[in-house]
Amino acid sequence: MIDIARVAGVSPMTVSRAFKSEGSVSETTRAAILQAAEDLGYVFDSTASNLRSQRSDFVAVTIPSLNNANFADTVGGLSEGLKARQLQILLGYTNYDILEEERLIEQLLRRRPGAIVVTGGRHTPRARRLLENAGIPVIETWDLPEAPIGHVVGFSNAAAVRGMVDHFVRQGLTRIAFIGGDADRDTRGSDRRAGFVAAMQAQGLAVDRLIAAGPPPISMREGATAMGRLIDTMPDTQAVICVSDLSAFGALTECQRRGLAVPGRYSIAGFGDYDIAAVAVPSLTTINPFSRAIGTKAAALILDVLDGRQDGPALLPITPELLIRESSR
Known part of the structure; x- marks a missing residue:
């Protein structure tokens, strides 16, 4: 100056x-x-100004993956919604590791953000304490936690997959498999698998086709490998629900390599409504979680809280949409 x-x-x-x-x-x-x-x-340099006003010009955000289109859309919606107030995003990458999330939360809170947005509703006890005592708006996304810390913008991953199981059963398909990742790391993937198990049991069907595909995020290659194991060990399977569209695309290509018709011999579905699901041949049945809307709603909620328009914790539910496409017809 x-x-x-x-x-x-x-x-x-x-x-x-x-x-x-x-x-x-x-x-x-x-x-x-x-x-x-x-x-x-x-x-x-806004640092001194922020210290005087006790208000920050950025929002902290944690996401599990940098190359996941769904989380990128959420961050995009969040960034767009905060732009009008010139609030910036400080991003932390957890790699599906709740211990890494705990470390990042502590580091981010040391920088005194105006709010913090975390992905998922399950955290280590220490991370939960840090968030509860942060003194700023806390928004949990992509989940419906049983005991929210503050505000929530999300949906039940388990309920979304239950709807997929019911769709297959209505088609007369009863031997259904689930391809997923390491349940100890990907809590949303774990919830999807739990929803699959609950739906199969509610239909009176056997839950003996759970195929682990490795640590998250599950790639197309890992989806293909898991589908290969399923075909080799349980060839009478009729339908496959995958934890994500990427793993579903891998499963689809493995069937094509082996000359197995999709649909026909197998029905395949994913999760996430990635671009690849719509352009695949055949196009993939999937679930649209409205990932960008999660970010947009979280941004609007942050502004409402900061401006005093939101009194008390808010729950903004998202309703995922089942998109039935060629791979399950």
């Missing part, structure tokens, strides 16, 4: 007032100051 004041021929205090758009600075003087800042490549 001293450098800008010297170039503009004003005092450092006038520079400060110009950046705050105070009326005591004329438009001519403000224009000269802003031009000097532009010429010098000056970037306003």
